[in-house]
Amino acid sequence: MPEAKIGIIGGSGLYEMDGLTDVQDVQVDTPFGKPSDAIMVGKLEGQAIAFLPRHGRGHRISPTNLPVRANIHALKSLGVEWIVSVSSAGSLKDNIHPLDLVIPDQIIDRTKSRVNSFFEEPDAPVVHVGFADPYCPLLSQIVYEAAAQTKGAVHKGGTYVVMEGPLFSTRAESNLYRSWGASVIGMTTLPEAKLAREAEICYTTIACVTDFDCWHETEESVTVDMIIGNLLRNVDRAKAIVRKAAGALPIERTCVCATALRDAIITSHDLIPPEAKERLRLLIGKYVQ
Numbered sequence: 001m002p003e004a005k006i007g008i009i010g011g012s013g014l015y016e017m018d019g020l021t022d023v024q025d026v027q028v029d030t031p032f033g034k035p036s037d038a039i040m041v042g043k044l045e046g047q048a049i050a051f052l053p054r055h056g057r058g059h060r061i062s063p064t065n066l067p068v069r070a071n072i073h074a075l076k077s078l079g080v081e082w083i084v085s086v087s088s089a090g091s092l093k094d095n096i097h098p099l100d101l102v103i104p105d106q107i108i109d110r111t112k113s114r115v116n117s118f119f120e121e122p123d124a125p126v127v128h129v130g131f132a133d134p135y136c137p138l139l140s141q142i143v144y145e146a147a148a149q150t151k152g153a154v155h156k157g158g159t160y161v162v163m164e165g166p167l168f169s170t171r172a173e174s175n176l177y178r179s180w181g182a183s184v185i186g187m188t189t190l191p192e193a194k195l196a197r198e199a200e201i202c203y204t205t206i207a208c209v210t211d212f213d214c215w216h217e218t219e220e221s222v223t224v225d226m227i228i229g230n231l232l233r234n235v236d237r238a239k240a241i242v243r244k245a246a247g248a249l250p251i252e253r254t255c256v257c258a259t260a261l262r263d264a265i266i267t268s269h270d271l272i273p274p275e276a277k278e279r280l281r282l283l284i285g286k287y288v289q
């Protein structure tokens with residue numbers, strides 16, 4: 001299989017990655033099933049990149065039904081250490097406008113029906129990974145600096161509310177999240193960020209703002225048409241940021257993500273069944289023999 005240190009997860013509107021050379025479509029199978037689609041591996045700015053369209057080509061898979069464990073595991077199996085995810089989002093603040101970008105630094109989890117961990121099966125070891133800072137600070141800074149070199153506004157930091165969907169929020173919910181001081185709302189980035197941390201992969205999100213959700217009194221309420229129109233205008237910018245960031249990543253990782261599992265596995269290693277060890281080998285193999 002080809003290898004890549006950088007993974008890109010494309011959200012709505014971002015189903016292909018232009019500018020890749022030496023491209024191979026790789027079908028990956030994992031102990032958690034098949035990922036959303038074939039992974040496109042190629043070269044960008046001299047670096048190997050693995051690109052995965054989150055919802056599959058043709059946007060077939062809803063946020064709730066995404067095979068997120070397979071997606072993260074598949075990227076890990078290709079050698080990915082850094083994931084830049086691109087997600088569409090609604091603004092919850094007056095000063096964050098449609099077509100702005102936000103590189104969030106916090107998350108509020110309002111999902112209800114998702115698998116959140118690689119360690120949920122009854123035979124899996126009990127694992128508690130630190131998640132106080134859900135996005136990699138190092139990668140977020142690099143992506144922010146790359147974004148600041150492109151045309152248009154970018155906001156550094158902010159809280160991303162992840163809702164279950166597939167319907168958009170009610171006005172009362174939207175106002176509640178505003179009262180919490182949150183910046184943007186969307187339906188992805190979780191459980192991706194949690195699974196990436198468990199897989200010791202650095203993870204950040206470029207939230208592409210498409211609308212003012214439904215709280216804004218002078219703007220129309222959000223529709224799919226509005227989102228797609230603004231997304232397509234944002235996709236080229238997101239691609240340019242990925243190209244710039246790819247060339248700026250350090251060789252060695254010094255952030256906490258790289259060793260997130262080291263002190264997190266509580267279960268006595270000799271009590272982990274062999275089948276669970278085998279299923280989780282790519283994740284825990286370096287700590288559990």
Ligand SMILES: [Zn+2]
Pocket residue numbers: 136137138139201202203253255256257258
């Ligand atoms: Zn990191």
